[in-house]
Amino acid sequence: MTESTKKEKLKEVFLESGIPVKPVYTRKDVEDCRMEEELPGQYPFTRGIHAEMYRKRPFTIRQYAGFASPEETNERFHFLLENGQTGLNVAFDLPTQCGLDSDSPEAYGEVGRVGMTVDSLEDFEIAFQNIDLNQITVSLTINGAAIVLIAMYFALAEKWGYDISQLRGTAQNDILKEFIGRGTWIFPVDKSVKLVVDTIEYCAQHVPKYSPVSVCGYHIRESGANPVQEMAYAFCIAKAYSDGSLRRGLDIDEFASRLSFNFDIHGNFFEQVAKFRGGRRLWAKIMREEYHAQNDNSCWLRMIAGGGGGGLTKEQPENNIIRSAYYALVSALSGTQTMALCSYDEAYTIPTEKAAELSLRTMQILIHETGVCDTADPLGGSYYVEALTSRFEEEIREEMIKVEAWGGIEQAIETGKIQESVSRQAYIRETGLQQGTIPKVGLNMFVREEEAKPVDFHPYNEEAANRQIAKVRRLREHRDNAKVNKLLAHIREDAMADRNLMPSIIAAVKEYATVGEVIGVLKACYGKFQEPIFI
């Protein structure tokens, strides 16, 4: 047999992003790469944003958790602080996420179901009771109603006498990805972006240590996008927020270092590593070459990269423990700043404590036993990884150009182009999984008969929901309604005059205007998003 016929017999391999993979990579494949000049901590940061990376400080572990009431959240905060932890992700229920009060008819059956309910500042006062806001960093997982919740957090801090110029914390506040996946949008696209830019501008001027936006490729990927699209769409979104902020007269270095990213890990190991390395290089170049950022930290792709639920299966769920360990390894080898993992039982139920502990231990074993923290970018210099890194940089850039051809990210979302491209891919992937062309152990290969899994939700606590409803009704009776109405009118005026809404929203929520009332005023001014239907 000749060498060439032997080669033909090897099966072709393509990554999920469509990139072909050779059977072997050599020096020739990296001739165009400038890998010998690249160093961790140096522009364009392909090898990591810090020189010493985890040798100096390992990645942060941050798990997501939801608690139904402000009272429970407060208990949890105290527990965490007593155990030496300093951060918590706060999940909100769907009415809060959609800007509805607990007593709104649309909220029926949803109050406190998937996270904490917040109607007014009163709820924040309970949630953060006896907590030193300088000691903790709170991450608010909120998008559609983000401006109100961020304003409420600042209002609380001011009311309690904190200097907000020193206040730290983060908000997800990435509304553009909500139109692509997750779906808690409220206002039309342009007005939605305006509100995000209001928070960026306000923070740059008054709360400079706060991270007002975490751009989420994660949910875009979970909705069906391939790894190239995950990065490309996230970068287009981050650029849209940056462009809006520049139009306000801000300098790129005044806000770029406070933008962070949230990415997803599942699928091909090397594809993910290259995605992050190539993405980091490209983002740095975009910031420096297109936006002329002077500061290095404006060019950093700061990220949380975690094992995504999209890679886990309900079948043979223990396999997810192994998958998650690989995802965690990818995340560490990709130089993430923060890591989170889905629990192995999360594909079908509320994570048990045991499962949540296993996720934590997976990351701790990685940090303390495997040596991944000893040296920065241990995969740097691998022919395959470096070649793929450069390929990813190119592919992401090309995908971004495609979005430009659709009229830019905002228009592509308004017309549904992005949503359609993502959901079509979700269909192709699902069909591939069900037909077995995309291999998945336990799902379409090495399958065994299994007992039905105990799919479960937290039982709905109707009593607690009713208490919350009574609380907001009582509040409306006892607050100074004349004052509240005047302050809501201010928000309306500012919205109509296209001014930054943060000051008037902070003033209104301080007097206990509710989330639903503030969002209601904005709905009356801006209208609602008309979802493009392409099916």
Added chain:
Amino acid sequence: MKILLSKPGLDGHDVGVKVLAYALKDAGFDVAYTGLRKSVEEILEMAQKQQADVIGLSILSGTHLIIAEHFRNCMKERGIQIPWVVGGNIPARDVDPLMKLGPDKVFPTGTQLKEVVEYFKSLT
């Protein structure tokens, strides 16, 4: 046969319903989709307007029992008598209580696409 797929309630998880819409279209069905966060009343209005032969509700936030009950009541009030089905993140133990509320079929967590497609074929 015209199928109206819908997302009642506040839940924004629409990957599943869109994937199903594509699968049903590929199988030759006429499929319409309501979009996110529609009230039960809006869904029924769309069903009447579009002359749907069957309505599918996709619910992943855990509110399936509450929404299904409201849906049944509104159908009765309006005198609408067409088949309706519920799918999404439905625990196995909720299938019986859900069926008692009157849908023609419930597709719990883990249902394969082809099972759903086969079911709709059986209606024609």
